[in-house]
Amino acid sequence: MTDERICVIKGPTTDKLTKDNAIVFAGQCAMLRKIKFDATMSANMNGLFISLPSRRSRYTSRSNTHVLAKELKDTKLPENCTDLRVILVCEYSHSLALVSSVARTYPLYHRQKDFVPMNVVIEVVCMDKDLTGADVSMLTDLAASIRTTARLADTPANELTTDKYVEEAVAIGKKLGCTSLVIKGEELLKKGFGGIYHVGKAGPTPPAFVVLSHEPSGAKDTFALVGKGIVYDCGGMHIKTSNHMLGMKRDMAGSAALLGAFAALVKAKFSESLHLCLCIAENNISPAANKPDDVITLLSGRTVEITNTDAEGRLVLADGVFYARSVLKAKHIINMATLTGSQAYMTGKTHAAVMCSQEESEEKIVSAGLLSGDLVHPMIYAPDMHAIDLYSPVADMNNANWGDVQN
Template sequence: MANVGLQFLASAGDADPQSRPLLLLGQLPHLHRVPWSHVRGKLQPRVTEELWQAALSTLNPNPTDSCPLYLNCATVATLPSRVSRHNSPSAAHFVTRLVRTCLPPGTHRCILLVCERSDVFALACALARAFPLFTRRSGATRRTEKKTVTVEFFLVGQDNGPVEVSTLQVGVPGALPSLSPSTARPSSGLWRCPLCKWVSLGHSLPSSCPSPDLPQACGGVHSASQWRCPLCKWVSLGYSFPSPHPPPDLPQACGLSCLPWWRGGMSCPAGVGRWHGAERALGAHAAVDRMCLVNATEGVRLAARIVDTPCNEMNTDTFLEEIKKVGKDLGITPAIIRDEELKTRGFGGIYGVGKAALHPPALAVLSHTPEGATQTIAWVGKGIVYDTGGLSIKGKTTMPGMKRDCGGAAAILGAFRAAVKQGFKDNLHAVFCLAENAVGPSATRPDDIHLLYSGKTVEINNTDAEGRLVLADGVVYACKDLGADIILDIATLTGAQGIATGKYHAAVLTNSAEWEAACVKAGRKCGDLVHPLVYCPELHFSEFTSAVADMKNSVADRDNSPSSCAGLFIASHIGFDWPGVWVHLDIAAPVHAGERATGFGVALLLALFGRASEDPLLNLVSPLGCEADTQAEDMERDSKRRRLV
């Protein structure tokens, strides 16, 4: 799987399944709505229409089912049609399993996913988890041939009438269709391009605009004479709109927003009526959606690769190189504090945990500060590249797998890369707390007392409770030095999380009931499921009472909600009365499935903060509703805290 490349295309094209194996996947009611004319070219001459219909009639998902259509070259598989309220309606977890078990082998393969547009993001991220990048199998190094999996989404919708079906339509280079005249007037108003930002209608393209040979990079084909609109299909620069054209009261239906046209002095073509049904709009976002899916799935696979890589390769030095590589890709230089400088500047938590390791600990920050930002968001990730437990050492059965203790930092790296590429509109800082909890002569001992960046002292009673120490330094840095309004820390923090919320749901602890609900809602929409922990510092924080320091680092009673207590330790360093939003995500269990990393957290962060992005697909899966968004725009975003629910 390591040499597999994913391609998201509007149309995968036709091919004999014997030369290009095929997996068709979706909920059974959705599969029944796929017309034979759409799948015929992908199945013939091996599969007839009668065989296709017979296969659909035999499927009986409980919760899933599959049926081979032609040997092992073509298979149709079904997702659960109904799920419980604590699962994702997309049934994303089943996608990963079905792809791994049902996708036929081959060098070039195709997956056709049938779903509603609201499930596209979750299913794409789940699909990415089925194709991990890391491997050190000797046979893999000898195989030089690159394998590709082409992914096509076939969308169904059911708004305003009978269910209809639509496919994503992505602009492709080639001959442009002719435009019919309309009553639209030429204008010098501005048109928003998601890639080059602005194009002046009817006059000239900005010098930074991509050349015409990059049509799939954005919603339009950049040409001296014509421009492709992902909503109305074609518009000639400064001259005419095709008829019919959507009315001005549907600006949010287009990823580029039609609103600037009407404000720019253009008139709507005569006789244009409202669109009927959501299906036509589904294909409208395709070019923008495609880039979102590419960046999101690359982020998921990046995070999973880092977590899968063992510490003899993924040490703190290597992790910093990964951060620098992402920074270079985005045009951002990371700020890095390392080794003795951590001690000098007061980062006693990070330094104390990592000082015994061969590769020194570090605090690294990637900062995205766009013009016009109205608030500052910080993502803080636990990056323990290996956790022996320190002198409170783990046993021989619990230590294997501790390469995954950097899952939080890996998640924010993958999410930060995707969020910035998708046009994040607010200040965003990714804070990486990197260390190896090693054993050595200089290792922290139980009974040692460390002074953390908050100015508070911590008595160490368990060196295996190290994640909260590095995160405490990280969140205080985000608060004091970065001026964050919203701080979210994400970590593989406690083994007890898997007992509290299970293997599939991350645990969320936050000082805001609204953000707690938003995290749960975002998890259901993106497939990275979340469930709340008890937030009650007045009852639980006494577990950390110390006779000689401000607090201990581990609880007195391990039966008293230890996952909640671990999160409260982090919050105590910025203060329980801090007026901003603090969110803690414990992803210890869902960071892996079996012996493979899942890239958990990337999709969740992108969805949770989707409304801070310019991307329409992220807006769709964001827990921030359109009503709240409209109110925020009317108030010109004068509120520092983003309302998500």
């Protein structure tokens, strides 16, 4: 497996600044002005500066990470450069978001013939508070998890099949010292996972449900992360048009993000019980595929009339969430998914949409997004008003209403 670690170190280490490496300094202008170089350092340094704005709007990250990401991508490094040192000059509270932004900027997946990987070192210079050794370890592990997530999301379905994804997830769980459970193929149907099974039964490799569990002694609470892992989504029999199908290798990005989050939390010695549930399938076409008008039974025992085969994410997640609640007894369930393109019309390209049953949790998620740079904005949560839109005359519900909202 490709080494996914970006080295994060505590700065300053100006003795290591040489013309042999590309150097990028990034921070707010007032912070950058505090850096002093003597004549020898200046002569030996090949550096660029990225000045981040100090002002922001209400729904922008406090550290303006979107500016850092854009500027890093636009920065032209010396030809054949293979070593890059990014020096972040910032407040302590901004370090996590800025390190995450750098990690996202340099993806791992590539298949170019002459590609040369970039060795990246992130040096963090906090002007108000020193990083501890634990901070450095956490930031390094977080950067690695972000790159793992990106690599999985970037890998096409002819490489990241459902079988390969299961293999990757189990290997990560084993490395973390976690227990794992895999339910796959026909066994899913036998055990009642009708959502995952019927979505993935037409795929070239079988659907699967994977659970990784971290259960430390003394845990008093239980959390579950449930991710949509559709390794490719052509839409099924309601097939997507060509311009909407490109990029559907990333329909498993929600599960990949939660796999990365799970790994980062376990490495940080998360003190409560934590379970990761991956609902893995490929939504494809064959004589066995879901058809409009089919009725399937979910793990909960409730039946669903298939009115749109391209509304498959909610079907696999229904099984995962029910398992997390009824079997794992999770008190807190977070699911993440590339669930609908309609999200972009509601919260745009830079803010994910969050739908939450509790106002306090919603506020915490939005605040965490502003702190980390993973921006989110609330959607309306009113299932009691909207449940009628999924009325079915033959089943407990349908899976999509094609926009015909009921009064």
